[in-house]
Amino acid sequence: MPRISLALLLAAAAAFAQPPVSGRRVHRLLIHNATVVDGNGTPASGPKDIVIENNLIADVIALDAVSMQRAGGRQQVQADAVIDATGKYVLPGLINAHAHLQEERGGKPQPIEYELDIWLACGITTIRDVGSDTKRALELRRMSAEGQIAAPRIFVYPMFGRPKTADAARAHVRELKQMGADGIKILGIDRDTMEAMEDEAHKLELRIAHHAGVEETNAWDDIRFGTTSIEHWYGIPDAAIPDGVQHFPSTYNYNNETDRFRYAGHLWREADPERLSKVLQAMVDAHVAWDPTLDIYEASRDLQRAQTQPWFHDYLHPVLEEYFRPNPANHGSYFIGWTSSDEVFWKENYRLWMAAVRQFDQKGGLIGMGDDAGFIYQMYGFGLIRGMELHQEAGFHPLKIIQQATGNNARILGQEERLGRVRAGWAADLIVVNGNPLENLKVLYPTGVEEIRNGKAVHTGGVEWTIKDGIPYHAPELMAKVKQMVAEARGVTR
């Protein structure tokens, strides 16, 4: 029998095997006939078979005619379950480098499954938690690692707080290490305590994520002390303001969030381009990565868009909906009195910010991605995909964007030898996507997209399967559960 028809025969046999049961790991899982986009920026390739054994990628087998000719036909893979990925794209599971585990919003309880299920359904297999209830986050990390809950992998970076002295800062770093933290998140810290805590953290091999805010410290301190990643963007334009101080109006009060977010929209224009270029170069030289979280401030440049996102209809939990409403007591809900002029400033702010992110990349900087959802009209998971769209608006090629959301984030976490690749030996964290994300990143949204096929409108898209640690989750089932959860919660509150 000629080789090619044997291959076709075996391919057909694989297609008849059973798909996995959602939430149940099998000994050997085969993803058959996929087009693969890896997490290292290389082009799409396929068709390929991906063999998963327990929780590892055991093999990635090329099925194209040339590869099969060389291999002498297709090797038969005995699998306990098969996902037919014909016409589908397989990517490494997405990593959300700026996440918050949230079981309440504004003091009202919100079920953790709501957030975890949406993350998985959006293709997120790993999160870096940068501030939540630390003990609970560590417990969820353990339960996720043991496969007891449907959840992404969790890396816990507790919020550091504001120690009074350098000694107290060092002691607190040791205490967090003792608790089992994977890293530390700093926010609103003084320079001397930042220097001490970073020094102690380096000794204990803890990574550091810094949300600078408008503080005493800026990107020069991150460069000097060795921060792993700058979150958002604060501290970067600030480091490039010629006279070293932001030109806020005399009535400005940092603790008034409307003031804070309104005038943040004026900061990028204050940065001197030549100085900014030096700051970005110094970040590259010092290996300070940048996780810009482009999605989280989008409401500032287009409030109506943020307030009317289509997935709110079925999937916005009433507790989160309530939290999003303008309210000075809820962090990030600063929109009372938001004006068209504020939006115009923020649109310019975004243009300059995006240009700086591009420049950082061109200089060789490491760019990651995170959604910071649960604030400012951004829903978990959906926010990360929106962030990917905004990276496209910033000018990045989709291959690079997928790399930023997978391989680069793995690098920021120090997990690049285990996560973020479709490669034998790596963890079996993969997503099977209905459609081509290189053509349209919107196919990643669980709500899907409309396409014209043979003259007819069809609903398609979405992540079909999210495989985390070898456990396959059927994303449409997760979203059906979320929809039910939201409907029931609305029944109680409305």
Ligand SMILES: [Zn+2]
């Ligand atoms: Zn955050």
